[in-house]
Amino acid sequence: MTAGRYDRVVTYAVLTVFAIGAIYPALSILSLALHTKSDLVTGFAFPTHPKLDSFRAAWDQADFATGFKSSFIVAAAVTAISAVLSIGTGYAFGTMRFRGDQLVFNVMLLGIIFPYEATVIPLYYDFQSFGILNTYWALILPQVGQSVAFGTFWMRAFFLSTPRGLTEAARIDGAGTFRVLTSVLLPQARPALLTMCALVFTYTWNEFLLALVLVSGAPDKQTAPLTLSFFAGATRAGDPTKVAAAAVLVAAPIVIVYIVLQRHFIRGMLAGAIKE
């Protein structure tokens, strides 16, 4: 019995250590952000007198209002468009058989491991010649393309899991594929859609290289991560508290949504990974 208890304690201890390790860096910059430069923080300093000054300063100086606006517009647009498109592709791959379905699906699966970094160069120059460089579209279009790969896979999995009996019954009643989709299947898709949207929104919000290449020329279109990068680079004479505050600001929306919806996030990433 004692051996079993000892093992159990060890297990809890190991888990706890790893869990704390995972959240420590976040706590560390949060704590740093709650100080101001004159506090001369070293190491991990618990904020005995938390101040929001650094947040205010970072928000104003780096113009995060614009950064957040841009990030939100881009992430929302990408999420909405990819959701619609992925419902379509997932539905087709999940409920219909047609020549080439396996091939096309596998091609789209490639998108999950795709090296997007290798596409930024032509994206830059092509967008420039079409005049959409430094606009929201420059960020939205490629990220929709990227997200549709995961979205297709995810929604297909959902549609595959829906009971055939339901769709059969609807078809026999004379419903076309579109009606079956909207009236019968979609109402059940809410959890799956929520997960997909959460993940796509997160990845889009966090995207950096695309923003760096495609919109750094337009300060009013910069996304929050890009704003953070420029701010951290330009902040004078090392004011780590302001940079920490800025970093917290950028991560906060996603982290908050994550904590609330964590079940969905994790389910999505796990199932996605396993089924691959």
Place this chain on the structure above:
Amino acid sequence: MTKEGSRTRRSNRAPGEPRNVAWLYILPGLAFYALFTLAPLLHTLELSFFDWDGLTVGRYIGIDNYREAFSDPLVRDSFRHSAELVVFYAVIPVILGLLLTALLTRHPVRGFTFYRTALFLPQMIAGVVVAQAWVWIYADQGPLNELLRTIGLGSLAQPWLGSFTWALPAIGVIGTWVTYGLCMVLFVAGAQKIPTSLYDAARVDGAGAVREFFAVTLPGLRNEIVVAFVLTTINALRSFDIIYNTNQGGPGTQTYVPALYMYQNAFVYNRVGYASAIAVILAVAIFALAFLVVRFGGQEEA
């Protein structure tokens, strides 16, 4: 909304019959994917055969960019660094994940949801933010050095990200931090799918913890391990955000990685063709690695 006015007679077919209407549903998504993901990759390939500064007219030079890339020590170093990062991003996290899973299969823990939420957090944080957090951790007056000083190892305190020896491992540790939670949660979830009958059988045979792990858990997690390796390895090869926002490939060239070198050539040195060649090499490496891992990992579920 009857797109298939002509097909109403076919509605009596069992669902799952081949339908060309499927293409209508697929085309919009496929078009976005093809136009903004596949086509640009082909375009990168095309650009790699030119000498172009991105501003004036380009000049066709065949495979000269590739010749230069293969003899460029910085290209070699970049890929070597990526390979080293793979150890940190992939190998160590997988091992840690398996370790934790081994513990948890024997001693299930209550309230794992809470732990899971914490472990998964690093995956949700933007690379730029991760970089800022760790720049602080590694800073001269940051937590790591302060900790060393407090426990009397102050002589080890140093500017980690600025050290020739430690900069790359320091970045590696960041990568480990980002991915170990994912591996842990993935493996634990996968282990829950392993039928307990297998474990019972093993125990009846008198297997101890270690045997049990190697005989039941590990094979049962085969697919998860393959997936974890694919995702994390590719992550290592693609790394850009963290390095760009910590030490931009320095000190010297100690933390150069292919994506960074590609970016610099394209957008700092104005050598777009050369950058494209590097991009193509990187893409090929990633696809090849993914393919190899999956193949080597054994059969996949359909």
Place this chain on the structure above:
Amino acid sequence: MSRRISGTRRALVAAAIAALVAAAGCGGTPGASPSSNAPSSEGAVKTSGFDTLGPVNLTIWSYDNQDPGLEPVLKELSGDFMKQYPNVKITMVFKSFNDLVNIVPRALASDDGPDITEGNQGYQTDAQLVKAGLIVPLDPYIKAYGWDKWYSPSTWSIFQWTNDGKTFGQGPKWGVAQTGQNVNIYVNTKKLSELGFDPNAMPTKFDDFNQMLADVRAKLPKDEPVIEAGNQEGYGFIHMFGGIQAAYVAPQDVRDWIMHVPGSTWDSPETVKALETLQSWGKNGYLNDDYNAIKNDASAAEFAKGKGVFWIGGNWDSAIIGQGLGADNVKVMPFPPGESGVTAGIGSTSGPWHISSKTKYPDVAAAWLNYIISSPKAQELMFSQQQIPSVAGAKAPSTEPYLGQVASAWQAVEGDDGLMLYTDWASPTMYQTLASNFQKLMADKTSPQDMATAVQDDWTKFDDSLK
């Protein structure tokens, strides 16, 4: 039935592949339609009367983001300009040097880039901008405003490029600059005297200064640096090295090399000796341990808080240091000359201001440039932030001894024709080559000779491409 389906399917697949290939190859030969090189002002330029133009929006980019320093100067001067022309709205965007220089060519090439921006002299940035026709030559404005009085011909040469962006130092003039900048030695006189040295008797020869560093090291507590350094961006050591190199190499040789005068080389025994000296500063423990992790401006701030006895860097950080240590406790001096007796060091003007060739208001832009560089208010503001105006004849207020020191340091170097410009101008990759080699040199991972060879190789590779 199946044949018909397969026929349709084949056609679809063929169409898809064709579309993909077309989309992929839609570049043809890349860059086949470059933006035209024509300057947007033809004929006479306007130097006034902008209030009749209706609403004017100017976006201006700068990396002079030091505060105290040039940032408040630029902000205030822009405010004045807007008051003078209420229909003009100026948006100033400040970025760090690396960030701005890295994205400025593409920003200017886009349709909503800045109207006015700083560039960087040399082959990495300005040559590209000129070659691609992204900026306009300023000669019509020089004529209209009389700017030719501003600088000496050799200073003007750093803004000159032939239209193909290949020959540095000749051709039209593409930029103008606000301040004279050079790298000085800043001395914490309080600390120095506490150690038993006389700040008023600073060495007048480089070898003596080198010896002084050793003497200070001997007297300082072991955990304190002699020189507080910050090299995170990579240019810290480039700047520090300039003065050392000047002790061994004639400034004209370095300038010639930067401008690719045939036959010039960086791989000379004298330069190798200079590199050995710099390396010895590291080996002898003169520098702070974390120099690779601290940004250059940040190291000035550290020095201003009392770290280190010396700080070697650009005079754009003078205000930070003066404010931090107290103007009476700082001595500013150029590098003491070597055998040649010529006072020289890294220096030039501040960043070159360019007018975008896509701007709708080049004349207004030129008027802004004229204002921020030569107006009395501008000069007064620059001095108040311890910056030295670049135009000839600017006189520092006599009531400011600290400023007087900074000004004299600049004038000493300029007067001896000792401005060595910046070595990273010599090729598009030179900045990176120098930065990584200096880091290796100071970490003892490369030898002075190997570094000199590597730098010269970079130069030669680029030089060949210029032919």
